Amino acid sequence: MPQHNRRRRSWRVARAYTSGMGARGRTNMAMRFGWVFPVAGLLAGGIAHADPPSVPDTLQQRIAACTSCHGVHGEGSSGSGFFPRLAGKPAGYLVLQMQNFQRGLRKYAPMEYTVRPLTLNYMQEIAAYFSAQQVPYARKPLPALAPSALQRGEQLVTAGDPARKIPPCQACHGKQLTGAEPFVPGLVGLPYDYISSQLGSWRTGTRASAAPDCMDEIANRLAPADITAVSAWLASREVPADTHAQAAGSITPPLRCGVLLQVQGSGL
């Protein structure tokens, strides 16, 4: 199949998530096209290999399967931003996402395949590596939106929409939107494509978290235009100087969230 065809077709699948048009019936199709990678040909070369015969005994060398898409330092894919940044995210969050791919709660065939054999110990080591990386944030493309849409995005992030029972993003993801230890990811510096496709994924059932899944509820209360607005506003923000996640226990979630109940249960 010619390269350009592949790219166009997969892009359409990614759009199905972002536009919120993908009804559940679309999931199978999207999974099937999981093989047609959403961003083709953006990653030519760039994989660090050792010269034979000596292979560096480093984690970085061992996890070429991860870094070929997420970057050697977890900086995410260059250009468009389907492959998310991992650098600096809470290690607990990263482990949980790998486990969710293993359990089939998150669906993306290449990730499901890659993390399938990993033990908890190995995942924790990999997560600690990416969590400790400090690399500059890169600007990713934004859609052209009306000022009113960006205002709506800001409103959702900072104040929510009480009429539709949508809490503000800041309530859980932190005042500076840098996340909270150990399980809440930051929302700063994420590409528009990634944020909107994740919110879409919750609606189409290809991303989920431990029940009760508060993000599932929120994503389903958002109108499709809200997803665009909130994703664009978040992606347009300047990254704060300090991107560290807030301390554990510093947030009081407005909804019951299985992930955060786990925190209490595990005594973290």
Next chain:
Amino acid sequence: MKRLRGLWLVLAVLAIVLVAGVWLSQRHTHASTSPEDPAIAATLKDPLVIAQGRYLAAAGDCVSCHTARGGVPYAGGRMLPTPFGHIPAPNITPDGQTGIGAWTFNDFWRAMHEGVGRNGELLYPAFSYTSFTKVTRDDAIALFAYLRSLPAVRQPNAPLELRFPYNLRSTLAVWRAMYFKAGVYRADPSQSASWNRGAYLVQGLGHCNECHAARDAWGGLNGGATLSGGLIPEQDWYAPDLSPQANGGLQGWSRQDIIDVLQTGQAAKGAAIGPMADVVAHSTQHLHDDDLQAIADYLLSLPARTPAAMRASFDDKSLADRGHGIYEERCADCHGKDGAGVAGVYPPLDGNASVVEPTGVNATRIVLLGGFPPVTANHFRPYSMPPYAQQLSDADVAAVVTYIRQAWSNHAAAVQERDVAVYRHTPID
């Protein structure tokens, strides 16, 4: 005329199926209600027997099929894909209503040994009773004791998703007549105790031949030599021939290579990939040294194979030449220009069973998917391979795979672009 004869054959088979179905439905109509034999009941509570059963359950890799993704071990729910539809693996925890809590050992024995369910229904051979029939009664008691010792999980079994006529259990009577013969493993007195132990594990609980042999159109293992390799239906992975003799899939493998790959997931000759990576992780890495020795003893005795005829064409040459360039650019840093790999880190491609297997599916999918080999006690932080699905077109993958299948000492058939296009879309279980 020929078509008419085919029609008669189909009608005859249907008639047999119907008659057999009616007969079978009269035979066992309700579940056994007799209580457990007191002697067996006592044995089932013996901690040593339970521990032995736990080991045997690992040897049989029961957990892989009888556990849904993210589910409780042994509580069932995984849908097994077959060319005839999907078959859910049942709950085998001791829950009284949804598991095997109400079963007696005789019910369990009948399932393992005869492939007949508790209510007398014929079981689908996705449950590999064609192999498990070789398991001894004592081992079956230990397995049952272990399963009965698990926490009971209430999880109803999903319905069968088989197409007509395969959804009629009576059709299994015909299948069984063609492909199934009940019987516990019988030792070969001309062989050593270790060889016999290996044969027992490989042919019985290990049910290796269920994947490592070719299936015919009816899903039966008929005709092909034991462990001579086969494409796993619906999964698009090739389980290689396991003979270490001339022209065998494991040609040149030593006893230690066989033990290494089963115990650690990697050997000097290659690594476990695809479904075998799961088998190593859940099953063979937990086997005792003497059992691994025994398996190696048995596999080393498999006969030499006849060389496969290979057609090469001029087109293959130009494809391989193009692949050579891609190989130098993308692959040689880790696997070496000579395809020798790096011991314990990156597997060799020269002589690698998964590179030269007949179909090319394994090498193609590994190039597309990359990934990690099994994570085991010995290799708990294994090195991994980048996925190339996003970087290489179908034509590029076909070229590089053709190159590695024909470079060095390898002489396998070319892989076509259209095959890569198919394998790119094989769903992940």
